[in-house]
Amino acid sequence: MQSFLPRRVRLALACVAAMHVATVSAQATPPIAPTISAPVEATFQRVLAAAAVKSALAAIEADDDRTLRDQIELTEIPAPPFNEAVRAAEYAKRLQVRGFTEARVDKKRNVIAVGKGSGNGPLLIVSAHQDTVFPEDTDVKVKPQGERYYAPGIYDDGRGLAALLSVVRARNATQIKTVGDVWFVGTVGEEELGDLRGVTSTCAPTGLPN
Numbered sequence: 001m002q003s004f005l006p007r008r009v010r011l012a013l014a015c016v017a018a019m020h021v022a023t024v025s026a027q028a029t030p031p032i033a034p035t036i037s038a039p040v041e042a043t044f045q046r047v048l049a050a051a052a053v054k055s056a057l058a059a060i061e062a063d064d065d066r067t068l069r070d071q072i073e074l075t076e077i078p079a080p081p082f083n084e085a086v087r088a089a090e091y092a093k094r095l096q097v098r099g100f101t102e103a104r105v106d107k108k109r110n111v112i113a114v115g116k117g118s119g120n121g122p123l124l125i126v127s128a129h130q131d132t133v134f135p136e137d138t139d140v141k142v143k144p145q146g147e148r149y150y151a152p153g154i155y156d157d158g159r160g161l162a163a164l165l166s167v168v169r170a171r172n173a174t175q176i177k178t179v180g181d182v183w184f185v186g187t188v189g190e191e192e193l194g195d196l197r198g199v200t201s202t203c204a205p206t207g208l209p210n
């Protein structure tokens with residue numbers, strides 16, 4: 001629920017995998033960093049060293065201005081709990097123009113785009129949530145102040161939505177191929193009484209939600 005964003009936020013694929021980061025108050029105990037096993041660390045370093053990954057990360061960094069524009073424009077579309085339809089339609093459109101012509105809004109109002117893999121690899125879901133905690137009549141106009149931009153929901157999770165689009169552009173630009181499918185999903189119902197219904201249905205073992 002942070003309401004500001006430093007002008008130059010550096011993106012990394014790793015941060016996209018954890019787009020929704022819980023905010024911790026200054027008084028709270030800081031989270032303990034998880035221990036990373038040696039095989040996982042070695043694999044991570046190998047992936048980071050791959051030429052295609054390096055160029056994808058460079059593409060994401062070079063895309064910073066456009067990502068910020070996406071973030072601002074999406075933030076200014078209200079998406080209060082249980083009322084994400086307008087933002088969902090716009091998000092689907094932005095995925096469609098980036099090559100996912102079959103991107104669609106499902107029955108729960110999740111937006112889903114499928115990047116087909118080449119074989120039988122594991123499914124990877126990259127998601128960010130569309131809804132904000134703020135009620136219907138909240139002023140969502142983004143207000144720049146120096147190099148910071150203030151608006152309800154601009155960080156949580158406007159940044160995630162914009163970062164996901166940047167990953168899609170980097171994927172297109174670098175032609176990274178995955179073995180498993182990758183689902184890019186803008187979920188609903190993350191905040192408050194939403195009960196995580198969007199991401200729960202996305203991760204259900206019944207396959208692609210309809």
Ligand SMILES: [Zn+2]
Nearest residue numbers: 020156157190
């Ligand atoms: Zn959130």
